Amino acid sequence: MKPKKLLLIALVSLSALVILSGCGKSKPTVTVPETPAPQVSTQTTKVSSIIDQVRNSQHFKMFPTLISEKEKDPSFDYEDGCxxxxxxxxxLKDPGAKLTDFFKGGKYANEREGITCLxxxxxxxxxxISLRNPGWKSCTTCHTSGGTITLGKEVHHxxxxMIEGIGVGIVATTPSYKWVAMKDTFSCTDCHVTNGLxxxxxxxxVTVTYDALGTTRTGTQMDYTKFADMFKQDKCVTCHYEPSSTISKIQQRQTEISQKIDTLKPKFDSWEKKVQSLDPKDPKVAQFNNARTYYMYVTSDASKGAHNYALTKSLLQQAEIEINKLN
Ligand code: HEC
Ligand code: HEC
Ligand code: HEC
Ligand code: HEC
Ligand code: HEC
Structure with missing residues (x-):
């Protein structure tokens, strides 16, 4: 086996160990194996940069925060099933693990890690180094609402x-362009550029803002000039050699969808509160829950129409019709 490959393994398994052993905010001390051969130095830099990026991502940071909140406040909205x-x-290790296992004194008290390399x-x-789940599945094992969307129920991630275009209620199934035309050759990571760097x-x-706790996303900012880099990948230039019209179309659509969400949000926020004081059998409650499914499908996808503009637009139209029935 080539030394380069050996070092990569060492670093990757080490990174997993470092990540497993320390959940603090301090940087890990990665002990690089002795006398690395000169030709592997770029690989070393790359891998340590990946480790930093993953450690700084919400994927890694969210779980320890949620656990420590729950430990402080038992009424905090976080359950075993979550x-x-x-x-x-x-x-990976214990699908039956409970929240309390991660509390002080619990068997995983020192293993409060979020999503790691492994x-x-x-x-x-x-x-x-290969993917456990290739293609779309490398992300959709988690980024799914469970495969179907049910009218009257909440919708999450x-x-x-959204990309497959699954319909709900009277909104028909409407797959995204990429799902229709390029399902077998495309995936989440082609736009959410993920690679050895x-x-x-x-x-x-994209720049993200979070609430004070740091677990709930409050918004995103898009720099469309940097966004253009997405189309510079080898895999894209054949078709998107002049991406400016696609980019301005996306920008225009995201603006339109954001504005629509902004006008609907106050209505949903106020009815969310009102229905809590109503009898659960009051028809207004069911009416609100139906309206909320259309609306949450869009807000929990969070791409502002970028994943599937046509479906997003139809869902928001229906959300508006349904919520207005309450007024
Ligand atoms: C099917 C896998 C899955 C389960 C089960 C799950 N989550 Fe999540 N959770 C996710 C994914 C994926 C995201 C990121 C979604 C996104 O950012 O759009 C997320 C994000 C979150 C966030 C951050 C939301 C934000 O605005 O950034 C919170 C808080 C959260 N989950 C709490 C919970 C709670 C509470 C439960 C149990 C009721 C739960 N999760 C169960 C996959 C899951
Ligand atoms: C949320 C999932 C996820 C996590 C967590 C993750 N990766 Fe990756 N990684 C990917 C995906 C997706 C690719 C792209 C693979 C592809 O296109 O075949 C990738 C690619 C790589 C590559 C390049 C492989 C190649 O063949 O070019 C390396 C090296 C790598 N990851 C290392 C790491 C390390 C080290 C960690 C932890 C610090 C990590 N990854 C965490 C999903 C992840
Ligand atoms: C093991 C479950 C899991 C897998 C696999 C996974 N994610 Fe996530 N993802 C999450 C959770 C949980 C969060 C919530 C973190 C938060 O928003 O606080 C999240 C958040 C995100 C976010 C929002 C980040 C932020 O800062 O708000 C993006 C974008 C994302 N994931 C993309 C991806 C991509 C792309 C892949 C595939 C390479 C992927 N995820 C694979 C669970 C997962
Ligand atoms: C056609 C390109 C494309 C594909 C394919 C794609 N995304 Fe996105 N995604 C985007 C864009 C563009 C945004 C909006 C970024 C913004 O405005 O914040 C976005 C937003 C998101 C967000 C909200 C957080 C954020 O970054 O704003 C999550 C989470 C996410 N995508 C996950 C996924 C997952 C999981 C998949 C695969 C099932 C996927 N995406 C496929 C382009 C894509
Ligand atoms: C085989 C040709 C082809 C390839 C290769 C291709 N695209 Fe596309 N893409 C299209 C067409 C056609 C459209 C729809 C026309 C439009 O909206 O401009 C599109 C639309 C898009 C959109 C707008 C959102 C949507 O889904 O309509 C994004 C984002 C995008 N492509 C990203 C990429 C990225 C990133 C790559 C490379 C990883 C890529 N495409 C590779 C043909 C291609």
Whole structure:
């Protein structure tokens, strides 16, 4: 085996160990194996940069925060069933793990890690580092609302359903362009550029803001000049050699969808409060829940129409019709 490959394995397994052992905010001390051969130095830089990016990503940071909040405040909205997509331990080692196992004194008290390298990657074999779930599945094992959307129910992280275009209620199934035309050759990571250099999982140009706790996204800012880098990948230039018209179309659509969400949000926020004081059998409650499904499908996808403009638009139209029936 080539020394380059050996070092890569060492670093990757080490990174997993470093990540597993320290959940503090301090940087990990990565002990590089002795006397690395000179030709591997670029690979070393790349891998340590990936480790930093993953450690700084919400994928990694969210779970420890949620656990410590729950430990401080038992009424905090986080349950045993919630950790199956958030914690390395629950995903890889112990699907039956409970929240209390991660509390002080619990058996995983020192393993409060979020999503680490090994959640997505297998290490070893010919490929050295490969994906456990290739293609769309590398992201949709978690970024899914469960495959279907049910009218009257809440919707969470609906990116899979949005791209596949799954209909709900009277809104018909409307797959996205990429799903219709390029399902077998495209995936989330083609737009959320993820490779040996980039592991923040964000679309190029996106900056995110969070609430004070740092677990809930409050908004995103898109720099469309940096976004253009997405189309510079070898895989895209054949078709998107002059991407400016596609980019301005996306920008215009995102603006339109954001404005629509902004006008609907106050209505949904105020009815959300009102229905809490109503008898659950009051028809207004069911009416609100139906309206909310259309609306949450869009807000929980969070791409502002970029994943599937046509479906997003129809869902918001229906959300507006349904919520207006309450006024
Ligand atoms: C099917 C896998 C899965 C399960 C189960 C799950 N989550 Fe998540 N969770 C995700 C994904 C994926 C995201 C990121 C979605 C996004 O940012 O659009 C997320 C994000 C979050 C966020 C951050 C939201 C934000 O605005 O950034 C919170 C808080 C959260 N989940 C809490 C919960 C709670 C509470 C439960 C249990 C009721 C739960 N999760 C169960 C996959 C899951
Ligand atoms: C959320 C899932 C996810 C996590 C977490 C993750 N990766 Fe990746 N990684 C990917 C994807 C997707 C690719 C692109 C693979 C492809 O296109 O075949 C990738 C590619 C890579 C590559 C390039 C492989 C190649 O053949 O070019 C390396 C090296 C790598 N990851 C290392 C790491 C390390 C080290 C960590 C932890 C610090 C990590 N990854 C965490 C999803 C992930
Ligand atoms: C093991 C479950 C899991 C997998 C696999 C996964 N994610 Fe996530 N993802 C999450 C969770 C949980 C969050 C919530 C973190 C938050 O928003 O606080 C999240 C958040 C995100 C965010 C929002 C980040 C932010 O800062 O708000 C993006 C973008 C994202 N994931 C993209 C991807 C991509 C692209 C892939 C595939 C390479 C992927 N995810 C694979 C669970 C997962
Ligand atoms: C056609 C390109 C494209 C594909 C394919 C794609 N995304 Fe996105 N995604 C985007 C764009 C553009 C945004 C909006 C970025 C913004 O305005 O914040 C976005 C937003 C998101 C967000 C909200 C957080 C953020 O970055 O704004 C998540 C989470 C996400 N995508 C996950 C996924 C997952 C999971 C898949 C695969 C099922 C996927 N995306 C496929 C382009 C894409
Ligand atoms: C085989 C040709 C082809 C390839 C290769 C291709 N695209 Fe596209 N793409 C299209 C067409 C056609 C459209 C729809 C026309 C439009 O909206 O400009 C499109 C639309 C898009 C959109 C707008 C959102 C949407 O889904 O309509 C994004 C974002 C995008 N492509 C990103 C990419 C990225 C990133 C790559 C490379 C990883 C890529 N495309 C590779 C043909 C292609």
């Amino acid at each position: 950790i199956s997509c958030h914690s390395e331990i629950a995903i 959640v997505c990657h297998n290490v070893g074999g010919e490929e050295m 609906s990116q899979k359903e 980039k592991h923040d999982f964000m679309v190029p140009g």
